[in-house]
Amino acid sequence: MFVVNGSGLSDPTKIDVEHMLFIGSSCVFPDVMLRLVRVEFEGVDVLRLDGLDQETTLPEAAMLRLVVIDDRFARTVEERYDEIRQRFAGAQIALAYRDANVARRLFSAQQSQGRLSGLRFIPMNAPVAGWVSMLRLLLAGDFVVPGDLVAPAAGGAQATLMQNAPASAVEASLTQRELEVLDRVALGHRNKIIADDLGVSEHTVKLHIHHIISKIGVQNRTAAANWYLAQSRTDRTPRPES
Incomplete structure:
Protein backbone atom coordinates (compact mmCIF):
# COMPACT_ATOMS: atom_id res chain seq x y z
CA MET A 1 0.00 0.00 0.00
CA PHE A 2 1.36 3.42 -0.95
CA VAL A 3 0.73 6.29 1.43
CA VAL A 4 0.52 9.98 0.60
CA ASN A 5 0.44 12.33 3.57
CA GLY A 6 -1.10 9.67 5.74
CA SER A 7 -3.89 8.83 3.30
CA GLY A 8 -3.79 5.39 1.72
CA LEU A 9 -3.73 5.37 -2.06
CA SER A 10 -5.79 2.80 -3.87
CA ASP A 11 -4.33 -0.68 -4.08
CA PRO A 12 -2.07 -0.49 -7.17
CA THR A 13 -3.22 -3.94 -8.28
CA LYS A 14 -6.81 -2.91 -8.87
CA ILE A 15 -7.69 -2.52 -12.52
CA ASP A 16 -10.61 -0.09 -12.52
CA VAL A 17 -8.39 3.01 -12.53
CA GLU A 18 -5.40 4.20 -14.51
CA HIS A 19 -2.12 4.90 -12.75
CA MET A 20 0.66 7.47 -12.86
CA LEU A 21 3.97 6.50 -11.27
CA PHE A 22 6.58 8.92 -9.93
CA ILE A 23 10.06 7.56 -9.20
CA GLY A 24 12.10 9.71 -6.84
CA SER A 25 12.31 10.75 -3.22
CA SER A 26 9.58 12.55 -1.31
CA CYS A 27 11.78 15.66 -1.46
CA VAL A 28 11.53 15.68 -5.25
CA PHE A 29 7.92 14.52 -5.46
CA PRO A 30 6.43 15.73 -2.16
CA ASP A 31 3.03 14.78 -0.82
CA VAL A 32 1.49 18.11 -1.80
CA MET A 33 2.54 17.59 -5.43
CA LEU A 34 1.07 14.10 -5.56
CA ARG A 35 -2.18 15.31 -4.03
CA LEU A 36 -2.37 18.06 -6.65
CA VAL A 37 -1.89 15.51 -9.43
CA ARG A 38 -4.66 13.35 -8.01
CA VAL A 39 -7.01 16.33 -7.92
CA GLU A 40 -6.13 17.48 -11.45
CA PHE A 41 -6.44 14.00 -12.99
CA GLU A 42 -9.69 12.52 -11.80
CA GLY A 43 -9.76 8.78 -12.29
CA VAL A 44 -5.96 8.49 -12.35
CA ASP A 45 -4.31 7.09 -9.24
CA VAL A 46 -0.85 8.25 -8.18
CA LEU A 47 1.97 6.02 -6.96
CA ARG A 48 5.52 6.82 -5.90
CA LEU A 49 8.69 4.73 -5.61
CA ASP A 50 11.96 5.89 -4.06
CA GLY A 51 14.08 4.26 -6.77
CA LEU A 52 14.05 2.37 -10.04
CA ASP A 53 15.04 -0.90 -8.39
CA GLN A 54 12.53 -0.74 -5.55
CA GLU A 55 10.53 -3.94 -5.40
CA THR A 56 6.78 -3.38 -5.36
CA THR A 57 3.54 -4.55 -6.89
CA LEU A 58 2.71 -2.41 -9.90
CA PRO A 59 -0.58 -2.17 -11.77
CA GLU A 60 -1.09 -4.11 -14.95
CA ALA A 61 0.89 -2.59 -17.81
CA ALA A 62 -2.25 -1.60 -19.69
CA MET A 63 -3.34 0.59 -16.76
CA LEU A 64 0.03 2.24 -16.08
CA ARG A 65 -0.18 5.34 -18.26
CA LEU A 66 2.81 7.46 -17.28
CA VAL A 67 6.11 6.99 -15.43
CA VAL A 68 7.92 10.17 -14.33
CA ILE A 69 11.54 9.64 -13.23
CA ASP A 70 13.68 12.07 -11.23
CA ASP A 71 16.80 13.24 -13.10
CA ARG A 72 18.91 11.88 -10.24
CA PHE A 73 18.47 8.60 -12.11
CA ALA A 74 19.37 10.10 -15.51
CA ARG A 75 22.51 8.01 -15.87
CA THR A 76 20.59 4.84 -15.03
CA VAL A 77 17.87 5.79 -17.51
CA GLU A 78 20.51 6.34 -20.18
CA GLU A 79 22.26 3.03 -19.53
CA ARG A 80 19.20 0.84 -18.89
CA TYR A 81 16.53 2.52 -20.99
CA ASP A 82 15.49 -0.59 -22.92
CA GLU A 83 15.13 -2.51 -19.65
CA ILE A 84 13.07 0.32 -18.14
CA ARG A 85 10.81 0.47 -21.19
CA GLN A 86 10.26 -3.26 -20.98
CA ARG A 87 9.42 -3.08 -17.28
CA PHE A 88 6.91 -0.29 -17.85
CA ALA A 89 5.68 -1.48 -21.23
CA GLY A 90 2.75 0.53 -22.54
CA ALA A 91 3.44 3.59 -20.39
CA GLN A 92 4.89 6.93 -21.43
CA ILE A 93 8.26 7.52 -19.73
CA ALA A 94 9.39 11.03 -18.83
CA LEU A 95 12.47 12.47 -17.13
CA ALA A 96 11.60 15.17 -14.59
CA TYR A 97 14.66 17.39 -14.57
CA ARG A 98 16.02 20.27 -12.52
CA ASP A 99 19.36 20.40 -14.32
CA ALA A 100 18.75 21.35 -17.95
CA ASN A 101 22.27 20.24 -18.89
CA VAL A 102 21.49 16.69 -17.80
CA ALA A 103 18.24 16.63 -19.76
CA ARG A 104 19.87 18.31 -22.74
CA ARG A 105 22.50 15.56 -22.91
CA LEU A 106 19.83 12.87 -23.10
CA PHE A 107 17.73 14.89 -25.53
CA SER A 108 20.76 15.39 -27.78
CA ALA A 109 21.47 11.65 -27.76
CA GLN A 110 17.85 11.05 -28.68
CA GLN A 111 17.88 13.52 -31.57
CA SER A 112 21.34 12.87 -33.02
CA GLN A 113 21.91 9.20 -32.26
CA GLY A 114 18.39 7.80 -32.33
CA ARG A 115 18.75 6.50 -28.77
CA LEU A 116 16.23 6.75 -25.92
CA SER A 117 13.32 6.64 -28.34
CA GLY A 118 10.09 7.77 -26.72
CA LEU A 119 11.69 9.38 -23.67
CA ARG A 120 9.94 12.63 -22.75
CA PHE A 121 11.14 15.55 -20.64
CA ILE A 122 9.40 17.64 -17.96
CA PRO A 123 11.16 20.64 -16.34
CA MET A 124 10.61 20.75 -12.59
CA ASN A 125 11.00 24.54 -12.56
CA ALA A 126 7.94 25.07 -14.78
CA PRO A 127 4.92 26.93 -13.35
CA VAL A 128 2.38 24.56 -11.84
CA ALA A 129 -0.17 25.16 -14.61
CA GLY A 130 2.43 24.47 -17.30
CA TRP A 131 3.70 21.38 -15.49
CA VAL A 132 0.19 19.97 -15.19
CA SER A 133 -0.44 20.74 -18.87
CA MET A 134 2.66 18.76 -19.83
CA LEU A 135 1.44 15.78 -17.81
CA ARG A 136 -1.94 16.08 -19.50
CA LEU A 137 -0.34 16.06 -22.94
CA LEU A 138 1.67 12.96 -22.07
CA LEU A 139 -1.43 11.15 -20.82
CA ALA A 140 -3.13 12.06 -24.10
CA GLY A 141 -0.29 10.46 -26.06
CA ASP A 142 1.29 13.75 -27.12
CA PHE A 143 4.40 15.42 -25.79
CA VAL A 144 6.08 18.77 -25.46
CA VAL A 145 9.76 19.63 -25.95
CA PRO A 146 10.73 22.14 -23.23
CA GLY A 147 12.28 25.29 -24.63
CA ASP A 148 15.46 25.05 -22.56
CA LEU A 149 16.34 21.79 -24.31
CA VAL A 150 16.39 23.43 -27.72
CA ALA A 151 17.91 26.76 -26.67
CA PRO A 152 21.20 27.83 -28.30
CA ALA A 153 24.03 25.75 -26.88
CA ALA A 154 27.29 27.08 -25.50
CA GLY A 155 29.63 28.30 -28.21
CA GLY A 156 26.89 29.91 -30.28
CA ALA A 157 25.37 26.81 -31.87
CA GLN A 158 21.81 27.54 -32.87
CA ALA A 159 18.80 25.45 -31.98
CA THR A 160 17.38 23.50 -34.87
CA LEU A 161 13.86 23.11 -33.49
CA MET A 162 11.29 25.89 -33.63
CA GLN A 163 13.91 28.41 -34.75
CA ASN A 164 11.48 29.95 -37.22
CA ALA A 165 8.59 30.25 -34.79
CA PRO A 166 7.43 33.81 -34.02
CA ALA A 167 8.29 35.21 -30.60
CA SER A 168 4.72 35.90 -29.55
Missing part, protein backbone atom coordinates in the same frame (compact mmCIF):
# COMPACT_ATOMS: atom_id res chain seq x y z
CA ALA A 169 1.09 35.53 -30.42
CA VAL A 170 1.15 39.16 -31.57
CA GLU A 171 3.72 38.37 -34.25
CA ALA A 172 1.76 35.26 -35.17
CA SER A 173 -1.46 37.32 -35.45
CA LEU A 174 -3.47 34.68 -33.63
CA THR A 175 -7.12 35.54 -33.18
CA GLN A 176 -8.98 35.20 -29.89
CA ARG A 177 -10.67 32.00 -31.07
CA GLU A 178 -7.35 30.55 -32.26
CA LEU A 179 -5.86 31.24 -28.84
CA GLU A 180 -8.84 29.56 -27.19
CA VAL A 181 -8.32 26.49 -29.37
CA LEU A 182 -4.55 26.48 -28.82
CA ASP A 183 -4.98 26.79 -25.06
CA ARG A 184 -7.10 23.63 -25.06
CA VAL A 185 -4.69 21.81 -27.37
CA ALA A 186 -1.92 22.60 -24.86
CA LEU A 187 -4.08 21.06 -22.13
CA GLY A 188 -4.15 17.83 -24.11
CA HIS A 189 -7.80 18.07 -25.16
CA ARG A 190 -8.91 16.24 -28.28
CA ASN A 191 -10.74 17.97 -31.12
CA LYS A 192 -14.17 16.68 -30.11
CA ILE A 193 -13.77 17.99 -26.56
CA ILE A 194 -12.54 21.35 -27.85
CA ALA A 195 -15.47 21.55 -30.26
CA ASP A 196 -18.01 20.77 -27.54
CA ASP A 197 -16.39 23.26 -25.18
CA LEU A 198 -16.41 26.10 -27.72
CA GLY A 199 -19.74 25.22 -29.31
CA VAL A 200 -18.33 24.66 -32.80
CA SER A 201 -17.89 21.67 -35.10
CA GLU A 202 -14.84 19.41 -35.10
CA HIS A 203 -14.21 20.53 -38.67
CA THR A 204 -13.98 24.14 -37.48
CA VAL A 205 -11.54 23.14 -34.76
CA LYS A 206 -9.38 21.35 -37.34
CA LEU A 207 -9.37 24.48 -39.51
CA HIS A 208 -8.31 26.63 -36.55
CA ILE A 209 -5.49 24.22 -35.73
CA HIS A 210 -4.38 24.22 -39.36
CA HIS A 211 -4.28 28.04 -39.35
CA ILE A 212 -2.43 28.12 -36.01
CA ILE A 213 0.24 25.70 -37.21
CA SER A 214 0.71 27.73 -40.38
CA LYS A 215 0.93 31.06 -38.53
CA ILE A 216 3.45 30.04 -35.89
CA GLY A 217 5.61 28.04 -38.27
CA VAL A 218 5.56 24.59 -36.68
CA GLN A 219 4.78 21.16 -38.12
CA ASN A 220 2.04 19.70 -35.93
CA ARG A 221 -0.28 20.26 -32.97
CA THR A 222 2.26 18.92 -30.47
CA ALA A 223 4.83 21.48 -31.61
CA ALA A 224 2.11 24.14 -31.45
CA ALA A 225 1.37 23.19 -27.84
CA ASN A 226 5.09 23.34 -27.08
CA TRP A 227 5.31 26.82 -28.60
CA TYR A 228 2.26 27.98 -26.65
CA LEU A 229 3.55 26.72 -23.30
CA ALA A 230 6.88 28.46 -23.93
CA GLN A 231 5.27 31.87 -24.37
CA SER A 232 4.75 34.37 -21.62
CA ARG A 233 1.05 34.96 -21.12
CA THR A 234 1.77 38.68 -21.23
CA ASP A 235 2.66 38.25 -24.90
CA ARG A 236 -0.63 36.62 -25.82
CA THR A 237 -2.53 39.66 -27.01
CA PRO A 238 -4.75 38.56 -29.91
CA ARG A 239 -5.89 40.69 -32.77
CA PRO A 240 -9.66 41.16 -33.26
CA GLU A 241 -11.59 38.58 -35.23
CA SER A 242 -12.06 39.63 -38.83
Whole structure:
Protein backbone atom coordinates (compact mmCIF):
# COMPACT_ATOMS: atom_id res chain seq x y z
CA MET A 1 0.00 0.00 0.00
CA PHE A 2 1.36 3.42 -0.95
CA VAL A 3 0.73 6.29 1.43
CA VAL A 4 0.52 9.98 0.60
CA ASN A 5 0.44 12.33 3.57
CA GLY A 6 -1.10 9.67 5.74
CA SER A 7 -3.89 8.83 3.30
CA GLY A 8 -3.79 5.39 1.72
CA LEU A 9 -3.73 5.37 -2.06
CA SER A 10 -5.79 2.80 -3.87
CA ASP A 11 -4.33 -0.68 -4.08
CA PRO A 12 -2.07 -0.49 -7.17
CA THR A 13 -3.22 -3.94 -8.28
CA LYS A 14 -6.81 -2.91 -8.87
CA ILE A 15 -7.69 -2.52 -12.52
CA ASP A 16 -10.61 -0.09 -12.52
CA VAL A 17 -8.39 3.01 -12.53
CA GLU A 18 -5.40 4.20 -14.51
CA HIS A 19 -2.12 4.90 -12.75
CA MET A 20 0.66 7.47 -12.86
CA LEU A 21 3.97 6.50 -11.27
CA PHE A 22 6.58 8.92 -9.93
CA ILE A 23 10.06 7.56 -9.20
CA GLY A 24 12.10 9.71 -6.84
CA SER A 25 12.31 10.75 -3.22
CA SER A 26 9.58 12.55 -1.31
CA CYS A 27 11.78 15.66 -1.46
CA VAL A 28 11.53 15.68 -5.25
CA PHE A 29 7.92 14.52 -5.46
CA PRO A 30 6.43 15.73 -2.16
CA ASP A 31 3.03 14.78 -0.82
CA VAL A 32 1.49 18.11 -1.80
CA MET A 33 2.54 17.59 -5.43
CA LEU A 34 1.07 14.10 -5.56
CA ARG A 35 -2.18 15.31 -4.03
CA LEU A 36 -2.37 18.06 -6.65
CA VAL A 37 -1.89 15.51 -9.43
CA ARG A 38 -4.66 13.35 -8.01
CA VAL A 39 -7.01 16.33 -7.92
CA GLU A 40 -6.13 17.48 -11.45
CA PHE A 41 -6.44 14.00 -12.99
CA GLU A 42 -9.69 12.52 -11.80
CA GLY A 43 -9.76 8.78 -12.29
CA VAL A 44 -5.96 8.49 -12.35
CA ASP A 45 -4.31 7.09 -9.24
CA VAL A 46 -0.85 8.25 -8.18
CA LEU A 47 1.97 6.02 -6.96
CA ARG A 48 5.52 6.82 -5.90
CA LEU A 49 8.69 4.73 -5.61
CA ASP A 50 11.96 5.89 -4.06
CA GLY A 51 14.08 4.26 -6.77
CA LEU A 52 14.05 2.37 -10.04
CA ASP A 53 15.04 -0.90 -8.39
CA GLN A 54 12.53 -0.74 -5.55
CA GLU A 55 10.53 -3.94 -5.40
CA THR A 56 6.78 -3.38 -5.36
CA THR A 57 3.54 -4.55 -6.89
CA LEU A 58 2.71 -2.41 -9.90
CA PRO A 59 -0.58 -2.17 -11.77
CA GLU A 60 -1.09 -4.11 -14.95
CA ALA A 61 0.89 -2.59 -17.81
CA ALA A 62 -2.25 -1.60 -19.69
CA MET A 63 -3.34 0.59 -16.76
CA LEU A 64 0.03 2.24 -16.08
CA ARG A 65 -0.18 5.34 -18.26
CA LEU A 66 2.81 7.46 -17.28
CA VAL A 67 6.11 6.99 -15.43
CA VAL A 68 7.92 10.17 -14.33
CA ILE A 69 11.54 9.64 -13.23
CA ASP A 70 13.68 12.07 -11.23
CA ASP A 71 16.80 13.24 -13.10
CA ARG A 72 18.91 11.88 -10.24
CA PHE A 73 18.47 8.60 -12.11
CA ALA A 74 19.37 10.10 -15.51
CA ARG A 75 22.51 8.01 -15.87
CA THR A 76 20.59 4.84 -15.03
CA VAL A 77 17.87 5.79 -17.51
CA GLU A 78 20.51 6.34 -20.18
CA GLU A 79 22.26 3.03 -19.53
CA ARG A 80 19.20 0.84 -18.89
CA TYR A 81 16.53 2.52 -20.99
CA ASP A 82 15.49 -0.59 -22.92
CA GLU A 83 15.13 -2.51 -19.65
CA ILE A 84 13.07 0.32 -18.14
CA ARG A 85 10.81 0.47 -21.19
CA GLN A 86 10.26 -3.26 -20.98
CA ARG A 87 9.42 -3.08 -17.28
CA PHE A 88 6.91 -0.29 -17.85
CA ALA A 89 5.68 -1.48 -21.23
CA GLY A 90 2.75 0.53 -22.54
CA ALA A 91 3.44 3.59 -20.39
CA GLN A 92 4.89 6.93 -21.43
CA ILE A 93 8.26 7.52 -19.73
CA ALA A 94 9.39 11.03 -18.83
CA LEU A 95 12.47 12.47 -17.13
CA ALA A 96 11.60 15.17 -14.59
CA TYR A 97 14.66 17.39 -14.57
CA ARG A 98 16.02 20.27 -12.52
CA ASP A 99 19.36 20.40 -14.32
CA ALA A 100 18.75 21.35 -17.95
CA ASN A 101 22.27 20.24 -18.89
CA VAL A 102 21.49 16.69 -17.80
CA ALA A 103 18.24 16.63 -19.76
CA ARG A 104 19.87 18.31 -22.74
CA ARG A 105 22.50 15.56 -22.91
CA LEU A 106 19.83 12.87 -23.10
CA PHE A 107 17.73 14.89 -25.53
CA SER A 108 20.76 15.39 -27.78
CA ALA A 109 21.47 11.65 -27.76
CA GLN A 110 17.85 11.05 -28.68
CA GLN A 111 17.88 13.52 -31.57
CA SER A 112 21.34 12.87 -33.02
CA GLN A 113 21.91 9.20 -32.26
CA GLY A 114 18.39 7.80 -32.33
CA ARG A 115 18.75 6.50 -28.77
CA LEU A 116 16.23 6.75 -25.92
CA SER A 117 13.32 6.64 -28.34
CA GLY A 118 10.09 7.77 -26.72
CA LEU A 119 11.69 9.38 -23.67
CA ARG A 120 9.94 12.63 -22.75
CA PHE A 121 11.14 15.55 -20.64
CA ILE A 122 9.40 17.64 -17.96
CA PRO A 123 11.16 20.64 -16.34
CA MET A 124 10.61 20.75 -12.59
CA ASN A 125 11.00 24.54 -12.56
CA ALA A 126 7.94 25.07 -14.78
CA PRO A 127 4.92 26.93 -13.35
CA VAL A 128 2.38 24.56 -11.84
CA ALA A 129 -0.17 25.16 -14.61
CA GLY A 130 2.43 24.47 -17.30
CA TRP A 131 3.70 21.38 -15.49
CA VAL A 132 0.19 19.97 -15.19
CA SER A 133 -0.44 20.74 -18.87
CA MET A 134 2.66 18.76 -19.83
CA LEU A 135 1.44 15.78 -17.81
CA ARG A 136 -1.94 16.08 -19.50
CA LEU A 137 -0.34 16.06 -22.94
CA LEU A 138 1.67 12.96 -22.07
CA LEU A 139 -1.43 11.15 -20.82
CA ALA A 140 -3.13 12.06 -24.10
CA GLY A 141 -0.29 10.46 -26.06
CA ASP A 142 1.29 13.75 -27.12
CA PHE A 143 4.40 15.42 -25.79
CA VAL A 144 6.08 18.77 -25.46
CA VAL A 145 9.76 19.63 -25.95
CA PRO A 146 10.73 22.14 -23.23
CA GLY A 147 12.28 25.29 -24.63
CA ASP A 148 15.46 25.05 -22.56
CA LEU A 149 16.34 21.79 -24.31
CA VAL A 150 16.39 23.43 -27.72
CA ALA A 151 17.91 26.76 -26.67
CA PRO A 152 21.20 27.83 -28.30
CA ALA A 153 24.03 25.75 -26.88
CA ALA A 154 27.29 27.08 -25.50
CA GLY A 155 29.63 28.30 -28.21
CA GLY A 156 26.89 29.91 -30.28
CA ALA A 157 25.37 26.81 -31.87
CA GLN A 158 21.81 27.54 -32.87
CA ALA A 159 18.80 25.45 -31.98
CA THR A 160 17.38 23.50 -34.87
CA LEU A 161 13.86 23.11 -33.49
CA MET A 162 11.29 25.89 -33.63
CA GLN A 163 13.91 28.41 -34.75
CA ASN A 164 11.48 29.95 -37.22
CA ALA A 165 8.59 30.25 -34.79
CA PRO A 166 7.43 33.81 -34.02
CA ALA A 167 8.29 35.21 -30.60
CA SER A 168 4.72 35.90 -29.55
CA ALA A 169 1.09 35.53 -30.42
CA VAL A 170 1.15 39.16 -31.57
CA GLU A 171 3.72 38.37 -34.25
CA ALA A 172 1.76 35.26 -35.17
CA SER A 173 -1.46 37.32 -35.45
CA LEU A 174 -3.47 34.68 -33.63
CA THR A 175 -7.12 35.54 -33.18
CA GLN A 176 -8.98 35.20 -29.89
CA ARG A 177 -10.67 32.00 -31.07
CA GLU A 178 -7.35 30.55 -32.26
CA LEU A 179 -5.86 31.24 -28.84
CA GLU A 180 -8.84 29.56 -27.19
CA VAL A 181 -8.32 26.49 -29.37
CA LEU A 182 -4.55 26.48 -28.82
CA ASP A 183 -4.98 26.79 -25.06
CA ARG A 184 -7.10 23.63 -25.06
CA VAL A 185 -4.69 21.81 -27.37
CA ALA A 186 -1.92 22.60 -24.86
CA LEU A 187 -4.08 21.06 -22.13
CA GLY A 188 -4.15 17.83 -24.11
CA HIS A 189 -7.80 18.07 -25.16
CA ARG A 190 -8.91 16.24 -28.28
CA ASN A 191 -10.74 17.97 -31.12
CA LYS A 192 -14.17 16.68 -30.11
CA ILE A 193 -13.77 17.99 -26.56
CA ILE A 194 -12.54 21.35 -27.85
CA ALA A 195 -15.47 21.55 -30.26
CA ASP A 196 -18.01 20.77 -27.54
CA ASP A 197 -16.39 23.26 -25.18
CA LEU A 198 -16.41 26.10 -27.72
CA GLY A 199 -19.74 25.22 -29.31
CA VAL A 200 -18.33 24.66 -32.80
CA SER A 201 -17.89 21.67 -35.10
CA GLU A 202 -14.84 19.41 -35.10
CA HIS A 203 -14.21 20.53 -38.67
CA THR A 204 -13.98 24.14 -37.48
CA VAL A 205 -11.54 23.14 -34.76
CA LYS A 206 -9.38 21.35 -37.34
CA LEU A 207 -9.37 24.48 -39.51
CA HIS A 208 -8.31 26.63 -36.55
CA ILE A 209 -5.49 24.22 -35.73
CA HIS A 210 -4.38 24.22 -39.36
CA HIS A 211 -4.28 28.04 -39.35
CA ILE A 212 -2.43 28.12 -36.01
CA ILE A 213 0.24 25.70 -37.21
CA SER A 214 0.71 27.73 -40.38
CA LYS A 215 0.93 31.06 -38.53
CA ILE A 216 3.45 30.04 -35.89
CA GLY A 217 5.61 28.04 -38.27
CA VAL A 218 5.56 24.59 -36.68
CA GLN A 219 4.78 21.16 -38.12
CA ASN A 220 2.04 19.70 -35.93
CA ARG A 221 -0.28 20.26 -32.97
CA THR A 222 2.26 18.92 -30.47
CA ALA A 223 4.83 21.48 -31.61
CA ALA A 224 2.11 24.14 -31.45
CA ALA A 225 1.37 23.19 -27.84
CA ASN A 226 5.09 23.34 -27.08
CA TRP A 227 5.31 26.82 -28.60
CA TYR A 228 2.26 27.98 -26.65
CA LEU A 229 3.55 26.72 -23.30
CA ALA A 230 6.88 28.46 -23.93
CA GLN A 231 5.27 31.87 -24.37
CA SER A 232 4.75 34.37 -21.62
CA ARG A 233 1.05 34.96 -21.12
CA THR A 234 1.77 38.68 -21.23
CA ASP A 235 2.66 38.25 -24.90
CA ARG A 236 -0.63 36.62 -25.82
CA THR A 237 -2.53 39.66 -27.01
CA PRO A 238 -4.75 38.56 -29.91
CA ARG A 239 -5.89 40.69 -32.77
CA PRO A 240 -9.66 41.16 -33.26
CA GLU A 241 -11.59 38.58 -35.23
CA SER A 242 -12.06 39.63 -38.83
